[in-house]
Amino acid sequence: MINRTIIFLGTAFTSASPKVVKVLKDHLFFIGNDGLIEKIVSPDSPDYQALLETYQNDPSFHKVPEGQFLFPGFVDLHVHAPQWAQSGTALDLPLYEWLNTYTFPIEAKFSDTNFAQTVYEEVVNTLLANGTTTALYFATVHKEASLILAEICARKGQRGLVGKVVMDDSKQNPDYYRDYDSKTALADTEEFILAVKKLASSTKQGVYPVVTPRFIPSCTDDALKGLGELAKKYDTHIQSHCSESDWAHQFVKERFDKNDAFALHDFGLLQEKSVMAHCIFLEEEDAELFARTGTAISHCPVSNAYFGNGVLPLAHLQSKGVEIGLGSDISGGFSPSLFDNARQTVISSRMLEDGVNTALPPEKRGRENSRITINEAFYLATAGGGESLSLPIGRIEENYAWDVQIIDPFLMSAKLPIFDESENLLDVFQKIMYLASPENIREVWVQGERVHTRLD
Ligand code: GUN
Ligand code: FE
Numbered sequence: 086m087i088n089r090t091i092i093f094l095g096t097a098f099t100s101a102s103p104k105v106v107k108v109l110k111d112h113l114f115f116i117g118n119d120g121l122i123e124k125i126v127s128p129d130s131p132d133y134q135a136l137l138e139t140y141q142n143d144p145s146f147h148k149v150p151e152g153q154f155l156f157p158g159f160v161d162l163h164v165h166a167p168q169w170a171q172s173g174t175a176l177d178l179p180l181y182e183w184l185n186t187y188t189f190p191i192e193a194k195f196s197d198t199n200f201a202q203t204v205y206e207e208v209v210n211t212l213l214a215n216g217t218t219t220a221l222y223f224a225t226v227h228k229e230a231s232l233i234l235a236e237i238c239a240r241k242g243q244r245g246l247v248g249k250v251v252m253d254d255s256k257q258n259p260d261y262y263r264d265y266d267s268k269t270a271l272a273d274t275e276e277f278i279l280a281v282k283k284l285a286s287s288t289k290q291g292v293y294p295v296v297t298p299r300f301i302p303s304c305t306d307d308a309l310k311g312l313g314e315l316a317k318k319y320d321t322h323i324q325s326h327c328s329e330s331d332w333a334h335q336f337v338k339e340r341f342d343k344n345d346a347f348a349l350h351d352f353g354l355l356q357e358k359s360v361m362a363h364c365i366f367l368e369e370e371d372a373e374l375f376a377r378t379g380t381a382i383s384h385c386p387v388s389n390a391y392f393g394n395g396v397l398p399l400a401h402l403q404s405k406g407v408e409i410g411l412g413s414d415i416s417g418g419f420s421p422s423l424f425d426n427a428r429q430t431v432i433s434s435r436m437l438e439d440g441v442n443t444a445l446p447p448e449k450r451g452r453e454n455s456r457i458t459i460n461e462a463f464y465l466a467t468a469g470g471g472e473s474l475s476l477p478i479g480r481i482e483e484n485y486a487w488d489v490q491i492i493d494p495f496l497m498s499a500k501l502p503i504f505d506e507s508e509n510l511l512d513v514f515q516k517i518m519y520l521a522s523p524e525n526i527r528e529v530w531v532q533g534e535r536v537h538t539r540l541d
Pocket of ligand 1: 300329
């Protein structure tokens with residue numbers, strides 16, 4: 086007998102490779118006590134019928150209703166949880182002014198733990214309702230409020246990777262919002278890491294501390310060096326922003342006479358569990374360094390349209406062996422949905438390939454071989470995110486976590502244009518990728534636990 090706590094019968098979509106989506110039609114999924122997929126049985130398998138008969142009346146048996154589909158949960162590689170409070174506003178300024186005018190003031194408010202509790206409860210609920218089962222979060226400089234975010238993820242069942250943000254340079258950050266000094270920043274980070282590790286010991290789906298220098302411009306050398314050492318000492322994930330905009334990229338070049346990638350590497354901040362947001366201005370050697378160290382890119386296409394001054398050459402970076410996943414970058418990106426970010430990935434890549442300045446002749450306008458398909462964007466939102474974090478997530482496959490969303494394309498209030506019951510399932514998949522709204526997400530499961538049910 087298969088050791089299982091729950092069984093699903095349904096049709097699932099998952100990435101077979103970055104370009105290929107696999108359909109698992111009417112498969113049986115056995116999920117163990119630990120929330121991992123223990124066994125997947127296809128209808129062609131000789132024991133399928135017997136297993137179905139044995140388990141179909143079992144209380145642990147879940148049949149995905151006809152016409153609904155299993156998708157892997159999304160992995161959002163870049164979310165500023167406190168910025169949820171200003172999402173959908175404040176997008177009229179370039180990065181530097183945006184930070185100082187809108188973002189530092191809103192993040193400063195998280196010294197108030199009641200405010201933090203309110204916003205963080207809501208952002209975790211919202212992301213779960215959007216199918217995001219794992220999120221890599223920036224919190225704020227405040228260690229208490231950052232721990233509250235980790236606790237909320239733990240309690241609500243989302244796999245949260247959470248960073249207390251470090252920004253200690255008194256010349257670059259406002260006095261009302263920064264770490265007191267580098268020593269305090271490092272001590273607070275270490276305390277935070279230990280507290281989250283303790284919380285993790287009683288959290289089924291996992292909760293992880295993340296070493297989080299905001300970006301090089303906000304940190305002193307002492308803090309960057311100390312953070313690299315802390316990440317090594319506690320074997321944590323690392324996140325930051327890297328070569329995001331003309332301004333941010335130039336700032337680092339002037340300070341260190343090298344690009345972000347090499348500067349971060351000098352401080353021990355590029356490794357297998359590092360995820361760097363944006364990276365639009367990576368040069369060839371930077372990309373090779375990313376590939377060599379196992380550092381991943383969090384691609385945030387909605388945000389990049391506002392702050393990036395360009396489009397990430399994603400296809401080229403992938404061809405160089407760099408791991409890439411998707412990020413919403415709330416609130417630089419206004420949407421909490423990775424469906425929206427997957428769509429924007431495709432759109433931006435098409436504009437990169439063709440170019441946008443019609444004053445130029447077509448052959449001079451764009452960057453060839455840049456287009457990304459919707460299948461590839463799905464990979465980035467799921468399996469690519471899992472690989473970037475070095476976690477067994479993002480695929481509906483044996484030994485991966487049962488992190489899924491159940492999509493209902495036939496909801497009365499949000500029906501997708503499917504008219505033929507025998508429509509090719511890969512066309513149905515594409516319609517879901519392009520047209521699904523949060524309403525179509527009926528249920529969300531993380532590590533074998535139901536964490537969200539859509540209210541009718
Ligand atoms: N660079 C430094 N801080 C931020 C931030 O909050 N959002 C974005 N998009 N870029 C940053
Ligand atoms: Fe960001």
